[in-house]
Amino acid sequence: MKTLIALLLWLLLAAWSLPLALLALLLWPLVWLLALPFRLLAAILTLPLRLLGAGR
Template sequence: MKTLIALLAWCVLLVLCWPLALLALVLWPLVWLLSLPFRLVGITFSALFAFLHALLMLPARLLGGGPAPDRATAG
């Protein structure tokens, strides 16, 4: 759906101001290439925080921490 909206917006820009639309079409791959390192840093930090969370919660998980089991289904 985002792609369809972006295409529609570009078509409107093409009708209103075609030089700007063509410039956006040419510069979009360059902007995408410049944003790649920031995406990689974001993925790395997300993985690092998930690892730290799992590492810090490991003792609680080993000791049986977590939600208490329901006594009606515990049998």
């Protein structure tokens, strides 16, 4: 479902401004790579809580 929403938002942006949509399409992998260490850090920090059952 998230993929469909992302696609629809990108198509809306492409209809509004194609160069901006293409720039977003080219920069998205870079943004994902920059956010990856923070996602890994969050997973490591929340791992003890999940193991202790605090998420239930």
